[in-house]
Amino acid sequence: MLEVKDVGYWYTHQDDSLFEHVNLSFEAGQSYAIVGQSGAGKTTFLSLLAGLDKPKAGQILYDDRNISEIGLTNYRKNDVSIVFQSYNLFTYMSAIDNLLTAMAITGSKHTGDKKYAIDMLHKLGLAHVQMQKNVQKLSGGQQQRVAIARTMACDANLVVADEPTGNLDEDNTIEVVDLFQKIAHEQGKCVIIVTHEAAVAQMCDHTYKLEKHVFSESV
Numbered sequence: 001m002l003e004v005k006d007v008g009y010w011y012t013h014q015d016d017s018l019f020e021h022v023n024l025s026f027e028a029g030q031s032y033a034i035v036g037q038s039g040a041g042k043t044t045f046l047s048l049l050a051g052l053d054k055p056k057a058g059q060i061l062y063d064d065r066n067i068s069e070i071g072l073t074n075y076r077k078n079d080v081s082i083v084f085q086s087y088n089l090f091t092y093m094s095a096i097d098n099l100l101t102a103m104a105i106t107g108s109k110h111t112g113d114k115k116y117a118i119d120m121l122h123k124l125g126l127a128h129v130q131m132q133k134n135v136q137k138l139s140g141g142q143q144q145r146v147a148i149a150r151t152m153a154c155d156a157n158l159v160v161a162d163e164p165t166g167n168l169d170e171d172n173t174i175e176v177v178d179l180f181q182k183i184a185h186e187q188g189k190c191v192i193i194v195t196h197e198a199a200v201a202q203m204c205d206h207t208y209k210l211e212k213h214v215f216s217e218s219v
């Protein structure tokens with residue numbers, strides 16, 4: 001689904017490149033952890049996969065098309081769903097309205113289908129009364145579940161997440177990674193998670209480690 005071909009990136013003020021000549025594949029229906037030391041460049045790499053920034057060298061192909069040709073705005077709108085450590089929900093809305101709004105913005109085939117939004121939140125363990133509350137009144141684990149439900153309710157086939165369990169306790173972490181696994185295995189999406197937690201990486205199907213500017217697959 002996603003092919004990274006000979007990709008390199010560096011920030012202009014830095015002497016060294018963060019990474020160069022990166023060649024990696026990401027398949028539909030599979031989950032991937034990106035690990036590596038703090039400052040190695042994991043978030044930067046994820047931002048390239050998500051079309052938030054452009055590689056300085058090489059190309060990224062989505063379904064065999066260079067994402068620059070698709071257009072990064074179109075690519076982000078139609079093909080990518082992003083989950084952040086800080087949830088990034090609309091804080092003045094309920095969970096249901098968060099889903100309905102995201103579905104409308106991305107032109108999901110379920111746009112306007114409130115029952116679908118409720119079903120999705122229900123599946124992720126939110127009670128009806130919780131779905132109707134302003135999301136700021138929910139716990140961190142519940143808010144991250146809303147963010148994941150939003151991803152599931154949108155049609156994008158690529159899900160990227162930057163430290164999605166960074167604010168969660170151990171039990172919530174396991175539940176949230178389990179949900180990502182379901183998104184990959186049951187919805188057939190490709191899930192890519194940047195994490196510094198070994199337990200999270202262990203639950204994913206594949207792990208790519210960024211070390212000394214080079215990616216390698218750990219088993």
Ligand SMILES: Nc1ncnc2c1ncn2[C@@H]1O[C@H](COP(=O)(O)OP(=O)(O)OP(=O)(O)O)[C@@H](O)[C@H]1O
Binds near residue numbers: 011039196
């Ligand atoms: N916008 C930016 N401009 C310049 N340098 C940046 C920018 N963003 C990140 N960097 C630098 O690039 C390097 C890689 O940052 P990045 O956030 O990608 O690493 P990371 O592996 O995700 O780190 P962490 O695990 O601590 O989040 C760091 O040295 C960082 O200071």
